[in-house]
Amino acid sequence: MADDTEDGAFDGSSDASEITPVGVKLGSTRTVLQYPKDGEIETVRTLTCLATYEDAITGEEKVLYGEQAAQEFPDTVEFMLRSGLPEDDDRAELASKFFNELVRAQDIPEDSVVVYAIPTIDNDEGLENLTEVIENSPIGQKLVRSFPESLCGAVPAMGDGLEAIDEVFVAINMGSTNLEACAYRHAEQLEPFSTGAVTGSEVDRRIANAVEEETQGRVNIDLTTAREYKEEHGDFVDFEPFTDVIQQPGGGSHEFTIERSVMDALNEYVDEAVDEIANNFLSELANTHMKPYQIALGKPIALTGGMACIPGIEDVFEERLSEELDRDITVVAADRPDLAAAQGAQRIAGKLADNL
Amino acid sequence: MTVNPREYDANELRELAGVEPVDECSGSTTPARKPEESIRDEQFRQLLALQSERQQLDQLTRPFLATLPESDLGTGLAEEWLDFLVTVSGQDRTEGALHYYRQLRWITPSVEAELHTSVHRFPEPPHDRSLTAGDHRLSLLYIATLASVT
Numbered sequence: 001m002a003d004d005t006e007d008g009a010f011d012g013s014s015d016a017s018e019i020t021p022v023g024v025k026l027g028s029t030r031t032v033l034q035y036p037k038d039g040e041i042e043t044v045r046t047l048t049c050l051a052t053y054e055d056a057i058t059g060e061e062k063v064l065y066g067e068q069a070a071q072e073f074p075d076t077v078e079f080m081l082r083s084g085l086p087e088d089d090d091r092a093e094l095a096s097k098f099f100n101e102l103v104r105a106q107d108i109p110e111d112s113v114v115v116y117a118i119p120t121i122d123n124d125e126g127l128e129n130l131t132e133v134i135e136n137s138p139i140g141q142k143l144v145r146s147f148p149e150s151l152c153g154a155v156p157a158m159g160d161g162l163e164a165i166d167e168v169f170v171a172i173n174m175g176s177t178n179l180e181a182c183a184y185r186h187a188e189q190l191e192p193f194s195t196g197a198v199t200g201s202e203v204d205r206r207i208a209n210a211v212e213e214e215t216q217g218r219v220n221i222d223l224t225t226a227r228e229y230k231e232e233h234g235d236f237v238d239f240e241p242f243t244d245v246i247q248q249p250g251g252g253s254h255e256f257t258i259e260r261s262v263m264d265a266l267n268e269y270v271d272e273a274v275d276e277i278a279n280n281f282l283s284e285l286a287n288t289h290m291k292p293y294q295i296a297l298g299k300p301i302a303l304t305g306g307m308a309c310i311p312g313i314e315d316v317f318e319e320r321l322s323e324e325l326d327r328d329i330t331v332v333a334a335d336r337p338d339l340a341a342a343q344g345a346q347r348i349a350g351k352l353a354d355n356l
Numbered sequence: 357m358t359v360n361p362r363e364y365d366a367n368e369l370r371e372l373a374g375v376e377p378v379d380e381c382s383g384s385t386t387p388a389r390k391p392e393e394s395i396r397d398e399q400f401r402q403l404l405a406l407q408s409e410r411q412q413l414d415q416l417t418r419p420f421l422a423t424l425p426e427s428d429l430g431t432g433l434a435e436e437w438l439d440f441l442v443t444v445s446g447q448d449r450t451e452g453a454l455h456y457y458r459q460l461r462w463i464t465p466s467v468e469a470e471l472h473t474s475v476h477r478f479p480e481p482p483h484d485r486s487l488t489a490g491d492h493r494l495s496l497l498y499i500a501t502l503a504s505v506t
Contacts (some may be wrong), residue, residue: 009381092382116359117395126360127360146361146364147364147369148362148364151361165372165373166370166373168418168443187366187367187369189366189368192362282405294490294491294494295440297490298444298485304417348372
């Protein structure tokens with residue numbers, strides 16, 4: 001099986017409608033789909049990657065995607081949305097192939113309403129390529145819409161329905177390839193901000209480098225292992241040093257313990273994220289939209305994205321941002337920040353389906 | 357078809373959420389207005405205020421705001437200010453704040469009375485809170501801007 005599926009019942013399913021409302025987050029690391037199935041909300045979460053191989057008997061090209069592709073073909077697997085959007089025709093084609101395989105495997109009806117949560121990156125070519133991927137997709141024959149990832153992610157963080165649409169608030173999406181922030185005023189976006197300088201992928205790179213340093217050059221890990229260390233051991237509340245083993249090239253194994261590498265990289269990430277948000281995004285927002293700034297900062301800031309899944313990051317971010325701004329800030333996140341964007345997109349799709 | 361997430365229809369979203377359309381009276385948003393236009397609007401106001409600042413330095417005595425401007429810009433600003441206060445703190449606290457500003461002699465009793473009559477035109481917010489020092493600073497900025505366009 002190439003992906004994880006999780007059942008979860010929450011308000012926002014569209015039982016009354018026969019049209020399937022689907023929420024999609026095509027992420028650089030993981031893609032998440034949510035749609036109703038047998039009266040419950042089905043969640044599909046899979047790595048955004050693809051590998052192809054030739055069938056030894058028929059000679060046909062076979063396609064694998066997600067975790068299975070990453071595990072079975074680690075040398076040739078392609079993460080085609082590494083920068084957040086498909087950058088060229090080749091990656092657009094791969095992204096199309098990946099997404100089509102994924103939705104076919106889930107058997108999602110073509111006559112569906114699909115809402116995509118998209119990162120707000122200034123890249124016209126990438127957006128054009130993504131448009132192509134979405135247009136070539138078999139689903140969404142009824143209706144297709146796209147909304148900013150930070151807005152979709154804020155929807156489940158701020159209530160059980162679409163309460164976020166009627167609020168004035170700030171949303172921050174901590175993704176693998178970008179840090180996205182935006183103020184929303186009754187659904188209107190104000191001062192959208194995005195930077196590729198503070199990212200989850202950069203944390204992975206730093207962990208890999210720090211592990212080499214911490215082990216005096218004896219251990220080199222790849223970025224996938226670094227990401228796994230981050231996801232499995234990164235914890236602002238209760239971090240514990242951990243031990244791993246590598247096989248030596250000349251035979252035998254080497255056991256090592258990591259004490260600092262993961263949390264140093266994560267602490268650095270939070271400091272840089274606070275700096276970007278306080279001194280670039282919020283200062284610009286305050287200059288241009290004083291009233292929404294004042295209203296939004298009096299309310300919880302919605303935190304979403306894969307990096308927001310690190311235990312305790314919400315509190316650490318809240319504390320450091322309050323310090324930087326010299327005013328009390330509160331931060332709120334959805335139960336599953338990594339699923340939040342698809343979850344919010346699915347709720348919007350549910351309403352769109354009801355209205356058809 | 358475009359998938360550009362910056363080009364979504366905020367009105368469609370509001371309709372889906374069953375949210376009352378934002379009317380002109382609330383002044384919190386004009387649906388067709390893009391962020392760039394909002395910025396230009398704000399910059400224009402700031403420039404206007406700065407331009408008037410020199411002329412008014414010798415007039416900066418309390419009360420800062422003796423009358424409300426009758427121009428469209430002035431009326432719009434006053435509505436925007438009231439909308440801000442009510443959105444943040446609700447109608448009762450807004451009335452309290454206006455009274456407080458009169459006590460501080462930021463505004464005259466007649467300005468308070470005039471604003472007081474408009475408070476109930478703005479809907480109660482779903483969540484409200486007490487006004488902070490930052491909110492009062494923004495009020496003072498509105499008062500200064502209103503004084504500069506009077």
